[in-house]
Amino acid sequence: MPLHERIIPYLETAGLYHLARLNSQWFWVDEPLLSAFIERWRPETHTFHMLFGECTVTLEDVAYQLGLPIDGEPVSGCLSEFENFMENGRPAWVWFRELFGELPPQNKVKQMTVCYTWFHERFRVLPADATDDIVRIYARAYIMMLLSSQLFADKNANRVHLRWLPYVASLDDLGRYSWGSAVLAWLYRCLCRGTNRNVVNLAGPLQLLQSWIFWRFPCLRPSDFNRFGFPLASRWAEYLPRNDAVDQRVVAARLCLDRLRVHDVSNLLIVDTVMFSLL
Numbered sequence: 001m002p003l004h005e006r007i008i009p010y011l012e013t014a015g016l017y018h019l020a021r022l023n024s025q026w027f028w029v030d031e032p033l034l035s036a037f038i039e040r041w042r043p044e045t046h047t048f049h050m051l052f053g054e055c056t057v058t059l060e061d062v063a064y065q066l067g068l069p070i071d072g073e074p075v076s077g078c079l080s081e082f083e084n085f086m087e088n089g090r091p092a093w094v095w096f097r098e099l100f101g102e103l104p105p106q107n108k109v110k111q112m113t114v115c116y117t118w119f120h121e122r123f124r125v126l127p128a129d130a131t132d133d134i135v136r137i138y139a140r141a142y143i144m145m146l147l148s149s150q151l152f153a154d155k156n157a158n159r160v161h162l163r164w165l166p167y168v169a170s171l172d173d174l175g176r177y178s179w180g181s182a183v184l185a186w187l188y189r190c191l192c193r194g195t196n197r198n199v200v201n202l203a204g205p206l207q208l209l210q211s212w213i214f215w216r217f218p219c220l221r222p223s224d225f226n227r228f229g230f231p232l233a234s235r236w237a238e239y240l241p242r243n244d245a246v247d248q249r250v251v252a253a254r255l256c257l258d259r260l261r262v263h264d265v266s267n268l269l270i271v272d273t274v275m276f277s278l279l
Helices: 008-014 017-023 031-038 059-066 092-100 116-123 132-151 162-168 171-176 179-194 206-216 232-236 246-259
Strands: 047-050 053-055 113-115 159-161 269-271 276-278
Touching: 008 017, 008 132, 008 171, 017 059, 017 132, 017 232, 031 206, 031 246, 059 179, 059 206, 059 232, 092 132, 092 162, 113 116, 116 132, 116 159, 132 159, 132 162, 132 171, 132 179, 159 162, 162 171, 179 206, 206 232
Parallel strands: none
Antiparallel strands: 047 053, 053 269, 113 159, 269 276
16 A cells, blocks of 8 residues: 555554555565475474574564564554453444444455455545545554554455454554564464464465575575665565475475575574574
């Protein structure tokens, strides 16, 4: 969705402006590479098992890669028992109407989710003569889309969940939360699910994981991407991986990880059973 200048102040207050800037140039993920890493994920330690030790994505990585705040109140409850966070037991759809001024058509609704296409078509273009109240409605819609598609994506990749209503209801309070901590926890959770042999689809903030891989493992990063900016993930804005020979590329990624040594990584936190060391 286009980032209108009248919405930017709300995103800055929420600590989501840098992520919104990435939203206009989000890069594609290399699924064979990510699959090879997920195979090395250990749910009991929340680390990737490598021959040179254990390593993982940290809060510092989230702050630099996506530009998200890592200090503040926890983002809790909304990912599982969100019904308990509805204000004074108010029905979710009643609250939705109050916050967005209307309800989506029934064919765009499924349980507690709304189809992305409705949000995109309805709130894509902010009217030139929009009042401040209308701008706030469009800011809520943008943030709902941003949270559902970029940070807390799940296998319902084409829907916006109502779990975010308690947060967008008060736009001025969004800056209190540690979005970076919540995203890291969600990434860990999705990686743990990905280790289940019955899971065939990847989910979660995968651009965060891939950008971390490219920065921390120089031998795995694509060539000719030398532009530096903030957030760091913006460096890969135009990256487009191959989509052929997927099985062969997974095997090649596995072999590459098997051959990695300590000198092949960059400023990576390596954990062993005795101590932590920063290379």
